[in-house]
Amino acid sequence: MSVSPNPDDTQGRRTILFVDEIHRFNKAQQDALLPYVESGRVTLIGATTENPSFEVNAALLSRAQVYVLQSLTDAELRQLLTRARDRVLNHLQFDEAAIDTLIGYADGDARRCLNLLEQCHIAAGAADVTCIDTGFIENALTLNSRRFDRGGDGFYDQISALHKSVRGSNPDAALYWLTRMLDGGADPHYLSRRIVRMAWEDIGLADPRALQIANEAALAYERLGSPEGELALAQAVIYLAIAAKSNAGYTAYKAARAFVKQDKSREVPRHLRNAPTRLMKDLGHGQTYRYPHDEPQGYAAGETYLPDGMAEPHWYRPVPRGLEIKIVEKMARLKQLDEEARHRRPAGDSDTLDAEPVPQ
Numbered sequence: 001m002s003v004s005p006n007p008d009d010t011q012g013r014r015t016i017l018f019v020d021e022i023h024r025f026n027k028a029q030q031d032a033l034l035p036y037v038e039s040g041r042v043t044l045i046g047a048t049t050e051n052p053s054f055e056v057n058a059a060l061l062s063r064a065q066v067y068v069l070q071s072l073t074d075a076e077l078r079q080l081l082t083r084a085r086d087r088v089l090n091h092l093q094f095d096e097a098a099i100d101t102l103i104g105y106a107d108g109d110a111r112r113c114l115n116l117l118e119q120c121h122i123a124a125g126a127a128d129v130t131c132i133d134t135g136f137i138e139n140a141l142t143l144n145s146r147r148f149d150r151g152g153d154g155f156y157d158q159i160s161a162l163h164k165s166v167r168g169s170n171p172d173a174a175l176y177w178l179t180r181m182l183d184g185g186a187d188p189h190y191l192s193r194r195i196v197r198m199a200w201e202d203i204g205l206a207d208p209r210a211l212q213i214a215n216e217a218a219l220a221y222e223r224l225g226s227p228e229g230e231l232a233l234a235q236a237v238i239y240l241a242i243a244a245k246s247n248a249g250y251t252a253y254k255a256a257r258a259f260v261k262q263d264k265s266r267e268v269p270r271h272l273r274n275a276p277t278r279l280m281k282d283l284g285h286g287q288t289y290r291y292p293h294d295e296p297q298g299y300a301a302g303e304t305y306l307p308d309g310m311a312e313p314h315w316y317r318p319v320p321r322g323l324e325i326k327i328v329e330k331m332a333r334l335k336q337l338d339e340e341a342r343h344r345r346p347a348g349d350s351d352t353l354d355a356e357p358v359p360q
Contacts, residue, residue, distance in 0.1 A: 014040070014041060014042075015041060015042050015043070016042075016043045017033075017036075017042045017043070017044050018045045018046075018047070019044065019045070019046045019047070021048060022047065023048040023049075023050040023052075023055035023056065027057055030056065031057060031060075034059055034060060034063075037060070037063050037064075038063065044064070046064070071107075071108030071109065072106075072108050072109070073108075074103050077102075077103045077106050077113050078099065078103060080110055080113055081094075081103070081117060084114060084117055085117070088121075089117070089120075089121055091130060092121065092124055092130055092131075092132055093130060094120075094132045095131070095133050097133065097134045098132045098133050098134050098137055101137050102116050102120075102137065105137075116141060119140070120136075120141065123140035124140075127140070155181075155186070158177055158180060158181050158184075158186075159186075159191075161173075161177045162177035162178055162191075162237070163194065163198055165177055166198050166237060166240045166241045167198070167245065168241075169241055169242060170241060171237070171238045171242055174237045174238070174240070174241045178191065178233065178234060178237050179234075188221055188226060188230060188233060189221070191233055192217060192218035192221050193218070195214050195217065195218070195236050195240065196211075196214045196215060198240055199213075199214040199215075199240055200249075200250070201247060201250045202240075202245055202246075202247055202250075203243050203246060204246045204247065204248060205246060205248070205249055205318070205323055205324055206243070206248075206319065206321050207243040207244045207322045207323060208323065209243075210239060210240050213235075213240075214236050214240065216232070217235065217236035218233075220232035221233060243322070244321040244324075245319075245321065246319045246322065248316060248319050248324065249316065251315075251317075252315040252316035252317070253315075255313070259315075266308075266310060267308070269304070269306075270283075270287065271288040271289045272286070272289065272305065273285035273286055274286065275287075297337070299334060299337060301334075301338055301340065301341035302338050302341030302342045
């Protein structure tokens, strides 16, 4: 259809403009609709299978009401099948199990439901059959995989559900979402990368074996491919789900990045600087550095490693779970040795503990 370039030249007429798959319009094309929508000459109805927050221009979206269409329930699909059968296919008889099978294969999609029914009609005519049962449906129909949106909200909702199931220590739920995605055609390479990410983000040092298993599962899939390699991914997901959980390392890294991003550029203390040349040594680089392997217990008690004037930020706070229980104990022992060493330090020596604390 054509629209007058003058939005005020309505001639008393109003137009409903329906645009299917509106996300396929580029920015300029969507912007061209704005004056007609604003003037009221055009009532725009756009349909999309994508998330409008990402695919529809903000200016156009702000002038619209968004309605989310949900998948049909089994009861609604049954009603649809009954109407279609009674009005068009009343010469065919479907038993209840066959109806249930069609509803299951339709997977909440009305169009798919009617397509399956049409396939039944064609197959029954070719076979001269009037009674449709589950066996006939499974033998006669061309059945595709369940609905799976490889790049849209459904895809990211399912990977989110998998990640949260692992984080929530529920191996059955984690296996369900993993197999749902594999069944729907998700790329196992992508899933293996996400599984490795889960190990680093939600388990970390509480169980370093989880990191090893996740990496080995990804490598096993590379070597075996599908479907054999998918078992390695499933085993990794189970282990990650039952492993001790800690996000202490993940949280510490984010806190350190946030601090560095807003902080000034601090100099490296002289005792920590590299001294490969005589000039650098004469300037005092590395001069007072204490080599931990030469110290009692292999630890230079009281030594400082942060920039001058910067207090210990304590970003890393291990949790009392898994291996981090031992890390907590070791950090407490090292802190005690530091306090003892600093207590013995002669008065007047500088100490970073006197500096202002780092913002958390």
